[in-house]
Amino acid sequence: MGVVLLPQVSRRWLRHTIPLAIFALLLFYLCTRSLRAFEGCGSGAQPCVTEGPPPSQIRQQLGSLEAPEREEPRCLSPEGMLGRLVRPFRASLNLEGDVELSQYLAGWRELIKFLTPFGSIFTFATSEAFSKVTALEARVHGPDAVHYTSLATMAAWERRAGLLERPGVAPPDSAKASGSRTTLLLHRALRWSQLCLQRVATGAHRGPSAGEQCSDAYSTVLGPHHPWLVRQAARLAFLSFPGRGRLLDLACPRTGEAEARAALARAAGTLEEVYNRTQGLLAERGLLQLA
Numbered sequence: 272m273g274v275v276l277l278p279q280v281s282r283r284w285l286r287h288t289i290p291l292a293i294f295a296l297l298l299f300y301l302c303t304r305s306l307r308a309f310e311g312c313g314s315g316a317q318p319c320v321t322e323g324p325p326p327s328q329i330r331q332q333l334g335s336l337e338a339p340e341r342e343e344p345r346c347l348s349p350e351g352m353l354g355r356l357v358r359p360f361r362a363s364l365n366l367e368g369d370v371e372l373s374q375y376l377a378g379w380r381e382l383i384k385f386l387t388p389f390g391s392i393f394t395f396a397t398s399e400a401f402s403k404v405t406a407l408e409a410r411v412h413g414p415d416a417v418h419y420t421s422l423a424t425m426a427a428w429e430r431r432a433g434l435l436e437r438p439g440v441a442p443p444d445s446a447k448a449s450g451s452r453t454t455l456l457l458h459r460a461l462r463w464s465q466l467c468l469q470r471v472a473t474g475a476h477r478g479p480s481a482g483e484q485c486s487d488a489y490s491t492v493l494g495p496h497h498p499w500l501v502r503q504a505a506r507l508a509f510l511s512f513p514g515r516g517r518l519l520d521l522a523c524p525r526t527g528e529a530e531a532r533a534a535l536a537r538a539a540g541t542l543e544e545v546y547n548r549t550q551g552l553l554a555e556r557g558l559l560q561l562a
């Protein structure tokens with residue numbers, strides 16, 4: 272009987288002992304760590320500074336133990352450069368199947384803030400996105416504000432009110448362009464920004480430079496809509512485009528390259544979601560031919 276019981280007893284014993292032993296080891300490890308932190312202090316001469324890692328660092332270490340890819344890069348946090356631009360763009364998608372205009376424009380304001388230090392080409396390639404954002408904001412907050420809450424309501428209202436330009440005919444005064452046309456121009460500039468940032472984030476070290484990648488995106492997305500002279504000027508301006516390292520540093524200051532690339536790719540992904548939704552809405556309404 273004892274012979275039969277023994278393996279069971281010892282198995283049960285083991286089942287309780289192993290976790291206990293692990294717990295004890297962990298406790299021992301933690302104690303020696305905190306003892307080490309106190310070493311050389313308390314007995315007079317040296318001040319007692321216990322320098323543990325800051326809480327965020329601990330969280331990061333824990334995060335990297337649990338799931339290596341899960342931790343949100345710092346520059347995507349609400350205070351980070353990319354975080355500030357991603358948040359309103361994401362919020363613009365909160366309306367089911369529609370795009371909320373005030374959030375879309377808030378996102379654009381942050382995108383412009385982010386792109387401006389990269390050089391004049393951004394202002395140029397996005398063809399004065401700033402003035403377009405301002406023009407659309409004037410409508411969103413103007414006397415007809417009630418019709419300018421979302422892309423769908425705006426398009427419906429402008430069609431009803433006869434405010435839409437004829438397809439392919441540019442308005443004589445771009446300040447008086449319809450909200451739908453202004454949105455279309457911003458929409459194309461958003462596509463270019465998204466492709467440029469995405470390619471910078473994912474480009475191979477020995478592949479084309481950031482300037483070449485963004486210039487390429489320009490030729491595909493915006494070039495066909497710009498006059499010859501503007502295209503030539505853009506081609507020249509891309510020659511002084513910042514390098515990948517500088518772009519990543521502006522996007523995620525004081526961060527390792529891999530983390531900066533991951534954050535930039537995530538931000539570009541959000542821009543793509545917004546682009547996709549807007550593209551669908553404009554296409555359904557036949558608004559992609561406005562100019």
Ligand SMILES: *[C@@H]1O[C@H](CO)[C@@H](O)[C@H](O)[C@H]1NC(C)=O
Nearest residue numbers: 540541542543544545546547
């Ligand atoms: C955007 O649409 C394209 C084409 O339909 C698709 O391949 C892509 O995955 C979409 N991107 C996002 C972020 O939804």
